[in-house]
Amino acid sequence: MSLRHDLRVIRAVAATDIRLTLREPLFAIIGVLIPINFLLLFLLFAISGGQAPIAVVMNDHGPLAERFVQAMDGAHSFIIHTATSAEAESEIRAGSIVAVVTVPQDFDAALGAGARVDVPVEVNNLNVDFTNDIRRAVPLSITSFYADAFPDQVVVSALESDVQAQDTGYIPYLAVSIVVAGLMLAAILQGSVNTARDYELGTVKELVLAPVGRLAIGLGKMLGSAALTVASALLVLGVVILVIGVHPLHPLEVLGFGLLMIAAFLALGVLAGTLVRRRQQAIPLSIACILPLFFLSGPFGPANWLGAVPGAIAAVSPLTYAIAAFQHAFHGYQTATQDLAVDTIVLAVFTLVTVVLTALVFRRRGVAH
Structure with a gap:
């Protein structure tokens, strides 16, 4: 009978929370749309900064010249289009491209005769990141082209062996990291x-004074918030899977870890709400917590690549293990030194510790405003 009563309490508290949230559409919309905006913002940032737009002026259309442009395209560092010399100069002056090659x-004739060939590269060095990309990728393209066109003359070459079974693009990798940040x-x-609220x-006060177990109340509130969070999570996952085309290799892991992440981060949200007790303060606090943790938790690559100090911060961030x-x-690979069991344990322990802290804060401060 007690268990049945507790289940009714859990269901009633969860339903009440969902109903109250839906009665205030502003907060419901904020909770659902901010994560998807977060996803789109960072994806636009990644798309705009991933490859440098350049113009190639083809004053020779021979087979070697065409293979050279193909080598540049194979460097995966450029967005290439061909243009006349006048068009390319106009574009670089207008700031619409980063370089003119x-x-x-x-x-072709010079290479066939063994003569030296200089390839002019005009760089708009306004952005140092793009500038360095050009300075690295153009010599790489020349080396790759020469090794392919004249293999007998290139006596030193790299023998690559891949740790992972397949390459992963910048956008698919970053999209998964952003999904985790969106869930959080x-x-x-x-x-x-x-x-x-x-x-x-x-x-x-009514909940505390009600003749029901506090555990049942807490579980009911977690369930109500989880239901609303799942709606936002499904929207974010839908964009990543259906629109961007990043399909999970292990769907059951996505489900299991997704639920564990929601529990862990909901507990953190309840703690934040207990501390600030005002929705207008809770929303900016939530966003402020995410941004630094996101960049310090290995969203662009393994967290242990970040260096000593950022890596140490990442080691205590739950977002690192979730990512x-x-x-x-x-994608089917492990991006950190720990295995999945450690990721699971860390997220579970983080959830329990956060729940305990919330209970302590609630008991110490009471329910008075």
């Missing part, structure tokens, strides 16, 4: 906003 006249943001927003409306787990779920 000119294939000189008699390119959605869960923290829902948990903190729902908790802060109880303090604003005074319903937290590593989801990268395995989607």
Whole structure:
């Protein structure tokens, strides 16, 4: 009978939280749309900064000149289009491209005769990142072209052996990291906003004084927030899988780790809501927590590549372990030194510790405003 009663309490508390959230569409929309905006913002950032737009002026259309442009395309560092000399100069002056690479006249003839060939590269060095990309990728393209066109003359070559079974593009890798950050943001927003609302409306006093177990109340509130978080999570996952085309290699891992992440980050959101007790403060606090943790948790590559100090910070961030787990779920490889069991344990322990801290804060501060 007690278990049945507790289940009714859990269901009633969860339904009440969902109903109250839906009655305030502004906060419901914020909780669902901010994570998807987060995803789109970073993907646009990645798309715009991934490859340098350049123009290639083809003053020679021989087979070697064509193979040279193919080698540049194979460097995966450029967005290439051909243009006349006047068009390319106009574009670089307007700032619409980063560089102009000119294939000189008699390119094929000079190479056939063994003569030196200089390839003019005009760089708009306004952005140092793009500039360095050009300075690295153009010599690499020349080396790759020469090794392919004249293999007998290139006596030193790299023998590559890959650790992973397949290459992963910049966008697919980053998209998975952003999904985790979106899950964290959605869960923290829902948990903190729902908790802060109880303090604003005074319903937290009614819950505390009600003749029901606090565990059942806590589980009900977690369930209500989780239901709303899942809606946001499904939207983010839908964009990544259906629109971007990043399909999970291990769907069951996505489900299991997704639920574990939601529980962990909901607990953090409830703690934040218990501390601030105001929704207008809970929302910016949630966003402020995400941004530094996101960049310090290995979203662009393994966290242990970040260096000593950032790597040490990443080691204590739950987002690091969540990203590593989801990268395995989607792409099938482990991006950190620890295995999936450690990722699971860290997220579970983080959830329990956060729940305990929330209980201590609640007991110490009471329900008074």
